[in-house]
Amino acid sequence: xxxxxxxxxxxxxxxxxxxxxxxxxxxxxxxxxxxxxxxxxxxxxxxxxxxxxxxxxxxxxxxxxxxxxxxxxxxxxxxxxxxxxxxxxxxxxxxxxxxxxxxxxxxxxxxxxxxxxxxxxxxxxxxxxxxxxxxxxxxxxxxxxxxxxxxxxxxxxxxxxxxxxxxxxxxxxxxxxxxxxxxxxxxxxxxxxxxxxxxxxxxxxxxxxxxxxxxxxxxxxxxxxxxxxxxxxxxxxxxxxxxxxxxxxxxxxxxxxxxxxxxxxxxxxxxxxxxxxxxxxxxxxxxxxxxxxxxxxxxxxxxxxxxxxxxxxxxxxxxxxxx
Amino acid sequence: xxxxxxxxxxxxxxxxxxxxxxxxxxxxxxxxxxxxxxxxxxxxxxxxxxxxxxxxxxxxxxxxxxxxxxxxxxxxxxxxxxxxxxxxxxxxxxxxxxxxxxxxxxxxxxxxxxxxxxxxxxxxxxxxxxxxxxxxxxxxxxxxxxxxxxxxxxxxxxxxxxxxxxxxxxxxxxxxxxxxxxxxxxxxxxxxxxxxxxxxxxxxxxxxxxxxxxxxxxxxxxxxxxxxxxxxxxxxxxxxxxxxxxxxxxxxxxxxxxxxxxxxxxxxxxxxxxxxxxxxxxxxxxxxxxxxxxxxxxxxxxxxxxxxxxxxxxxxxxxxxxx
Numbered sequence: 246x247x248x249x250x251x252x253x254x255x256x257x258x259x260x261x262x263x264x265x266x267x268x269x270x271x272x273x274x275x276x277x278x279x280x281x282x283x284x285x286x287x288x289x290x291x292x293x294x295x296x297x298x299x300x301x302x303x304x305x306x307x308x309x310x311x312x313x314x315x316x317x318x319x320x321x322x323x324x325x326x327x328x329x330x331x332x333x334x335x336x337x338x339x340x341x342x343x344x345x346x347x348x349x350x351x352x353x354x355x356x357x358x359x360x361x362x363x364x365x366x367x368x369x370x371x372x373x374x375x376x377x378x379x380x381x382x383x384x385x386x387x388x389x390x391x392x393x394x395x396x397x398x399x400x401x402x403x404x405x406x407x408x409x410x411x412x413x414x415x416x417x418x419x420x421x422x423x424x425x426x427x428x429x430x431x432x433x434x435x436x437x438x439x440x441x442x443x444x445x446x447x448x449x450x451x452x453x454x455x456x457x458x459x460x461x462x463x464x465x466x467x468x469x470x471x472x473x474x475x476x477x478x479x480x481x482x483x484x485x486x487x488x489x490x491x492x493x494x495x496x497x498x499x500x501x502x503x504x505x506x507x508x509x510x511x512x513x514x515x516x517x518x519x520x521x522x523x524x525x526x527x528x529x530x531x532x533x534x535x536x537x538x539x540x541x542x543x544x545x546x547x548x549x550x551x552x553x554x555x556x557x558x559x560x561x562x563x564x565x566x567x568x
Numbered sequence: 569x570x571x572x573x574x575x576x577x578x579x580x581x582x583x584x585x586x587x588x589x590x591x592x593x594x595x596x597x598x599x600x601x602x603x604x605x606x607x608x609x610x611x612x613x614x615x616x617x618x619x620x621x622x623x624x625x626x627x628x629x630x631x632x633x634x635x636x637x638x639x640x641x642x643x644x645x646x647x648x649x650x651x652x653x654x655x656x657x658x659x660x661x662x663x664x665x666x667x668x669x670x671x672x673x674x675x676x677x678x679x680x681x682x683x684x685x686x687x688x689x690x691x692x693x694x695x696x697x698x699x700x701x702x703x704x705x706x707x708x709x710x711x712x713x714x715x716x717x718x719x720x721x722x723x724x725x726x727x728x729x730x731x732x733x734x735x736x737x738x739x740x741x742x743x744x745x746x747x748x749x750x751x752x753x754x755x756x757x758x759x760x761x762x763x764x765x766x767x768x769x770x771x772x773x774x775x776x777x778x779x780x781x782x783x784x785x786x787x788x789x790x791x792x793x794x795x796x797x798x799x800x801x802x803x804x805x806x807x808x809x810x811x812x813x814x815x816x817x818x819x820x821x822x823x824x825x826x827x828x829x830x831x832x833x834x835x836x837x838x839x840x841x842x843x844x845x846x847x848x849x850x851x852x853x854x855x856x857x858x859x860x861x862x863x864x865x866x867x868x869x870x871x872x873x874x875x876x877x878x879x880x881x882x883x884x885x886x887x888x889x890x891x
Contacts (some may be wrong), residue, residue, distance in 0.1 A: 520877035554843035
């Protein structure tokens with residue numbers, strides 16, 4: 246019976262949830278443009294669409310999920326505030342969303358987090374906890390603070406409401422590039438791709454760095470496994486994939502890995518040819534396409550999410566100079 | 569009578585010409601997105617729109633004017649081919665437009681032109697003449713070749729049909745940012761701003777580098793004057809402003825100059841905050857806004873053209889690293 250229940254279980258997120266999320270967050274996120282690349286089309290032989298989520302508020306797709314989650318909180322939960330863990334895009338999105346919702350936000354980071362990201366998060370009005378010395382310690386610190394403060398956790402990727410919010414990216418791509426029958430998505434903890442898979446009925450390709458492949462490993466193992474991510478695509482460096490992500494993506498996505506050099510080449514292509522000042526994580530999907538790693542036989546068109554643009558100027562300069 | 573005729577003369581380009589140009593080039597240029605910047609809005613106190621012409625085909629607004637001009641050629645003129653002079657964006661646009669129109673293109677450049685721009689121009693199928701040793705020599709070479717070959721000149725900025733084509737940028741901004749009552753435009757030889765001024769009835773601000781101010785000097789002198797431009801915004805380094813530009817812009821635009829440092833700061837802002845991988849020329853308008861050089865008292869909103877994105881990776885890296 247347990248096995249049967251598991252097989253028959255409703256997925257944790259459905260298209261209906263994503264449609265509801267779109268209504269919930271309407272007006273507070275940008276409808277980012279879907280651009281075309283004639284050059285990629287020539288190289289790949291099919292039209293290529295770039296969903297430019299780097300233009301989203303706070304510089305990545307992350308506010309979509311955050312705002313959907315925050316909208317679900319009761320007045321009492323709002324009064325107690327929220328807590329999150331992130332050294333990157335989720336931190337900024339949560340700080341931004343909480344400020345919009347008038348909710349106090351506490352973000353757990355760790356020593357060594359970039360000054361720039363700390364500053365951006367604080368500028369949106371959040372409090373940052375920097376007690377932990379590394380990311381492992383930060384998760385322990387998060388659990389302490391959760392217990393101490395009674396704040397509501399806004400998970401960076403594995404909350405069904407967060408996933409449903411991220412899925413609105415998929416709805417927009419399907420509308421703006423209706424002929425794109427292949428969607429290519431950079432993957433860290435799996436929130437964005439889980440939302441996209443839930444939103445649309447098309448081929449979905451998960452792209453992860455070889456050195457940061459939490460979802461790839463989890464799909465192979467059939468459950469989340471701990472990894473030690475270490476990619477230049479820091480936005481994808483999740484230490485594990487979400488349980489919901491694994492449940493949603495199992496059997497429904499194709500998994501592709503890209504090397505660090507391929508990510509850098511994708512980054513340079515997006516800057517130099519598509520004129521998109523993305524972050525390395527945001528270039529992972531294009532990297533996979535340029536490397537010929539996404540099978541396109543029979544495809545009518547392909548859409549790829551350029552998921553974010555928050556990169557330190559020095560990092561961008563080094564990648565651009567390093568061809 | 570001459571004076572009277574001059575005062576009463578019809579302007580060389582009218583809104584009607586720009587509307588006609590839009591029909592002529594429809595379907596062969598992108599309708600580029602008009603993005604907002606919440607950060608600039610906070611800094612300036614009014615909504616700010618960024619017209620992202622760096623996403624235009626060939627990486628700048630230039631194909632608009634080129635395609636409008638090429639469409640006016642007779643079959644005989646087309647058979648004789650076209651000729652242009654440029655070491656940058658106009659070269660790529662003319663090569664691209666001529667290839668689309670099935671017209672042979674010869675582009676006069678000069679020794680020292682960047683390999684990247686040479687290659688891009690040749691890749692679109694144009695022939696490049698590299699006999700001249702500098703830009704002055706290139707103009708002499710152009711006149712020789714015009715006489716020898718009977719090709720039609722597609723001027724980079726001072727042809728009324730080119731100006732009308734560039735003006736379609738203004739129509740789109742007016743539609744996509746209707747409340748923007750101030751338009752800020754980077755200026756080289758004056759083609760784009762002349763088109764914009766002809767297209768819309770709003771305040772228009774011309775932004776030029778202090779070290780490359782052909783239109784500024786021309787408006788002061790009442791006629792084009794030779795300058796020796798030397799800005800990091802190489803896309804604005806015109807050796808003189810067009811006669812038509814002076815006729816159109818005199819008394820109708822406000823002129824603002826920006827320093828090289830301000831252009832670099834604008835460039836870094838666009839990369840880091842707006843996520844736009846522009847070229848230095850494309851950042852000049854934003855530079856003027858960030859420097860507080862555009863008077864915004866009483867303005868409802870401001871739109872600024874980010875005119876192009878063709879920059880060598882090494883140049884971009886150096887500016888990004890050089891804060």
